[in-house]
């Protein structure tokens with residue numbers, strides 16, 4: 631085995647759960663931007679990293695590719711859309727020992743199903759957002775925590791502000807460098 635992927639546990643147990651992880655990460659970027667704007671030019675690396683992540687990300691209308699372009703296979707050969715759903719038979723897609731044609735059809739059906747569920751263009755709050763084709767999110771974590779695959783939007787305003795500021799700072803820096 632050459633590669634092992636370690637995935638955080640999603641739990642309703644408050645002693646195990648990492649609360650609002652996305653907000654936590656965005657908050658760190660906001661701190662870096664504030665620090666840069668207050669004169670700490672060393673923060674430019676963090677600010678540029680975020681701007682580049684957004685500017686270089688392939689555009690997608692999907693929150694996540696699980697069940698569409700990404701699949702997980704357990705030790706029995708069972709195929710699931712996401713590592714958080716392994717062993718949950720409600721989300722079983724098929725098995726690698728199914729015939730090739732059967733598995734192909736099952737994967738196509740899965741792709742059709744999750745392409746609809748994870749489509750940001752169908753989310754009212756995303757329709758007028760400039761990040762509609764650039765942000766990513768985890769629809770399965772809210773499902774496991776509350777039974778809905780609807781992405782929570784409480785950190786979107788801060789995320790949009792942070793992305794906008796990081797891109798403006800990078801554009802200003804690139805402009806100054808290209809004219810010096």
Ligand code: SF4
Pocket residue numbers: 750753755756757759760761762763765766767781783786789790
């Ligand atoms: S930032 Fe929020 S509102 Fe905007 S596209 Fe992403 S999830 Fe939707």
Ligand code: SF4
Pocket residue numbers: 694695696700711712713714767768769770771
């Ligand atoms: S649904 Fe969430 S945990 Fe699963 S692959 Fe997508 S982002 Fe990762």
